[in-house]
Amino acid sequence: MSSTVYKGKSGQWAFIGHRVTGFMVFFFLLLHVVDVSLINIDPELYNEVHHLYGNVVLRLFEVGLLGGLLFHSFNGLRIVMVDFFPGAIRNEKSMFTAVLALTGILTIVGGYVIMKPFIDGRILS
Amino acid sequence: MAKVQVELKVKRYNPETDKKPHWQEFTVEVEDTDRVLDALHVAKWTQDGTLTFRRSCAHGVCGSDAMVLNGANRLACLEIIKDVGTKITLEPIRGLPVIKDLVVDMEPFFAQYRSVLPYLINTSDPGYTERYQSAEDRARFDDTTKCILCAACTTSCPIYWGNSQYVGPAAIVNAHRFIFDSRDQAAEQRLDILNQRSGVWKCRTAFNCSEACPRGIKVTQAIEEVKRAILYDRV
Numbered sequence: 001m002s003s004t005v006y007k008g009k010s011g012q013w014a015f016i017g018h019r020v021t022g023f024m025v026f027f028f029l030l031l032h033v034v035d036v037s038l039i040n041i042d043p044e045l046y047n048e049v050h051h052l053y054g055n056v057v058l059r060l061f062e063v064g065l066l067g068g069l070l071f072h073s074f075n076g077l078r079i080v081m082v083d084f085f086p087g088a089i090r091n092e093k094s095m096f097t098a099v100l101a102l103t104g105i106l107t108i109v110g111g112y113v114i115m116k117p118f119i120d121g122r123i124l125s
Numbered sequence: 126m127a128k129v130q131v132e133l134k135v136k137r138y139n140p141e142t143d144k145k146p147h148w149q150e151f152t153v154e155v156e157d158t159d160r161v162l163d164a165l166h167v168a169k170w171t172q173d174g175t176l177t178f179r180r181s182c183a184h185g186v187c188g189s190d191a192m193v194l195n196g197a198n199r200l201a202c203l204e205i206i207k208d209v210g211t212k213i214t215l216e217p218i219r220g221l222p223v224i225k226d227l228v229v230d231m232e233p234f235f236a237q238y239r240s241v242l243p244y245l246i247n248t249s250d251p252g253y254t255e256r257y258q259s260a261e262d263r264a265r266f267d268d269t270t271k272c273i274l275c276a277a278c279t280t281s282c283p284i285y286w287g288n289s290q291y292v293g294p295a296a297i298v299n300a301h302r303f304i305f306d307s308r309d310q311a312a313e314q315r316l317d318i319l320n321q322r323s324g325v326w327k328c329r330t331a332f333n334c335s336e337a338c339p340r341g342i343k344v345t346q347a348i349e350e351v352k353r354a355i356l357y358d359r360v
Contacts, residue, residue, distance in 0.1 A: 003136070003216060006281065007196035011332025011345075015283060018329075082330050082349065089346050092332065 010096045018075050021068035028065055054117075062114050067107040074099040129157045129211055131164045135176065136216040137226045146223070151176075155206060161213060162190055162201040178227040185339060188275030191218050192227050198277040198337035218280035220289065234276050237292045241300035241318055246311035262307040269302040269347050271340040278334035278344050284327050291327040292319070294334035294344045301347040304360060312360050316351070325352045 006012070038046040052058060078095045081088040088095065112119070131153050138146035151168040162183055169176045178201070181187040185203040192201055193216040195209060206213075221229040247256070272295060279285055279293035300319055304312045319325045325348055334344035354360050 003219070004193070004196045004214060006193070006219070006283075006333070008281070008283075008331065008333045009336050011330065011336070012283065015329055015331035079330055082345075083352065086346075086349070086353075089343075089349060092330075 010093050014075055014078070014096050014099070017071055018079075021072040021075075024065065024068040025072055056118055059114055059118065063107065063111040066110045066114065067103060070106050070110075071099065071103045074102050127157050128154055129206060131155055131206060131211045131213060133164055133168055134212075134214045135168075135226065136214075137176070138217075138223050139175075139225050140223070149173075149176075157205075157207045159206050160202055161194060161199075161204045161206065161209060161215075164206065164213070165201060165215070177225040186273060188273035188339075190227075191275040191277040191280070191339075192216065193218060198281040198333075200275060200277065200339045203339055218276055220280045220282075220286045221276070229276075229280075231276060233289060234279060234293070234295065235274075237279075237296045238274065238299055240292060241296045241315055242311060243296075243299040243303065245303060245306065245309055246314075247308055248310065256308045258307055265307070266302050266305040268342050269298045269305075271342050272298050272302070273340060274299075275339060277337040277339055278342075281333040281337035282328075283331050283333065284329055288327065290323045292323055294328075294348060297325055297328075297348050297351055298342060298344055301351055304351060304354060312354075316355050316360075319351055320355050325355065328352070 035046075035049050038049055053062070075096075078092070078099050081095065082092055133151040133153060135149050135151065136146050137143075137149050151172055153164050153167040153172070155164050155167060160183075162180055165176070165178055165180075169178075178190060178192070180190040180202060182189070183202045185200055188200070190201040191198055193199075193214075194201060194204055195214050198218060201215070215227060217223050217227045217229050221231065221234060224230050274295060276295060278298070279295045282291070282294055285291050285293050297319060300315045303309045304315050328345070328348045330345055330349075332345050334348075335342075335346070338344050
């Protein structure tokens, strides 16, 4: 028998989002270390693997990664503000709204740039 | 004032007979101006005497009946049926071992409270005079004097659910009450205690504690003030 989900407000979801995006970014970094280090092993393999990043699925993955990175960065700044500026704590909810808005807008803009080849109809393999 | 049928869905668990917790529903008739605690009383007194929960004063002062009410920590004695609706889900507070139904073992919580030396420490003799404190100095820690140790804040904290070593918001609130008291001399000692791994740095500012406090204490703000006192070495 399960418990109900605790009904925390924006702070709880900011905390959970921060953790989830933190793990996302961390695992991407692990993957990134592996794909970049391939150049030491076999430059051909490096090229092949990096060619893969051009396909539509991985481009979409990059859009998700960008969103995760942006959320983690902006929310990190929100936490820094809460920690260091006594006045900021009164506005933590509106700061969270700003974090979401900035993340959303910049993900759409960045996502457009990342997906542009497909939007323009140029298909990369 | 009107009579209403209230559906109480209570998470029940008796470790002596049950392998795992289960939900039980009670339908009780109460006034819409009654409190959730009154509905629990009707269920216990007229339907199932084994239903177990804590309460003492029943007026939001003793802090005995904190529970997860419709998904968030509340005192059952302060929540009015009219405000919370007629479908009410009740669970024990999280992060502490369940003794039976809605009763949890508060000892780990009180041990954490005691660990921050929550009492006035002043070895100087004031003689036959009072320990003078200005209104401004008194106001410095006024908010944190309101704590009733109900554990609603500590058991709403996602960090505390996952790490019972964390002293928790309530202990920090009660440390704050004395750290910023101009008559006290042990601020440094308390800050040292809270500077440990189990102390304030475990706080990730999820703000659940501030939302849960039935006394309206700005818990996260108090924790942040203690963090800054440690960081800047200044009370």
